[in-house]
Amino acid sequence: MADLELSSPAFDDGQRIPEKYGYTVDNVNPPLSITGVPESAESLVLVVDDPDAREPAGKIWDHWVLCNVSPDVGEIPEDWDASAHGATEGQNDFGETGWGGPNPPDREHTYRFLLYALDTTLDLESTATKDDLYDAAEGYVVGKAHLEGTYPA
Numbered sequence: 001m002a003d004l005e006l007s008s009p010a011f012d013d014g015q016r017i018p019e020k021y022g023y024t025v026d027n028v029n030p031p032l033s034i035t036g037v038p039e040s041a042e043s044l045v046l047v048v049d050d051p052d053a054r055e056p057a058g059k060i061w062d063h064w065v066l067c068n069v070s071p072d073v074g075e076i077p078e079d080w081d082a083s084a085h086g087a088t089e090g091q092n093d094f095g096e097t098g099w100g101g102p103n104p105p106d107r108e109h110t111y112r113f114l115l116y117a118l119d120t121t122l123d124l125e126s127t128a129t130k131d132d133l134y135d136a137a138e139g140y141v142v143g144k145a146h147l148e149g150t151y152p153a
Contacts, residue, residue: 003036004143006115010078017111017149023094023103028079029064030149034115037071038143041117044069045137046076047130050102052109057093062130063100063111065090067122067137090128097126102151110150117143 010030011017020026034044046066053061069076069087082089082098092100102111118140124132 004038004115004117004145005035006113006145006147007033008147009033011149013147015149017102017151021101022151023101027099027101029076029099031078032076032113034074038117040119040142041071043067043118043121044071044073045116045118045122045133047114047133048111049130050109050111052104056105062093063102064092065128065130065133067124067133071117088124089126090124090133104151104153107153108150110148113147115145116141
């Protein structure tokens with residue numbers, strides 16, 4: 001795997017995600033920086049999920065399902081308009097397309113930002129779920145990176 005890296009100017013890995021990105025506050029995605037994309041990458045995919053939701057929700061809660069991001073993007077700005085940049089946003093577990101910010105019901109949760117470089121693009125619609133994305137990406141991953149942040153209840 002390549003030295004793909006994902007970071008955010010809004011929070012450091014393992015640190016608190018600013019409140020404004022929460023579902024019940026501004027509900028916009030935090031800015032992200034991407035470096036080290038492998039030369040063989042044709043697209044990037046990003047999944048943001050909450051594994052701490054297993055107990056209250058009965059499952060890992062998906063907050064953002066994003067595919068076909070240009071490997072040249074470098075930065076995903078706050079409140080990014082994915083479709084204006086040729087990317088496709090899928091369904092989150094709020095039943096919506098696009099970003100659904102942190103909204104833990106019971107305590108502080110850890111949120112995973114999971115970035116994958118693919119040597120293909122994916123033929124997915126805005127109805128795609130995280131499982132659909134992972135199924136379509138299988139066998140095409142040429143780089144992985146992750147970032148974690150916490151969000152208070």
